Amino acid sequence: MFVLRSIDKSHRESNISLGEEYHLVLLEESPKEFKKSYLEYHSIQEKNFASFLDDVYGYVVYNDGKDIIELVKTKWYYIMLGDGNTFANLTFK
DSSP states (O other), rough: OOEEEEEEEOOOOEEEEEEEEEEEEETTTTTHHHHHHHHHHTTGGGGGHHHHTTTEEEEEEEETTEEEEEEEEEEEEEEEETTTTTEEEEEOO
């Protein structure tokens, strides 16, 4: 069981259950996949894509590809295991 924990600048914490698997797409590591999937999911035109890049650096896809969570530069993100241990730090560097 994976959980995405996010913490905002006001130190408010949110936990979202991702289930047994998730897919991480980061702009810097796979820009073509990021752009293709992002445009499809959001149904936006390519000319509007650049405005999303100011804050969004990646996203987590879960629930068999039905759900997506944007990773924004103003929050801290961690993938947690069901036992509460940190699996990965996804915070923008």
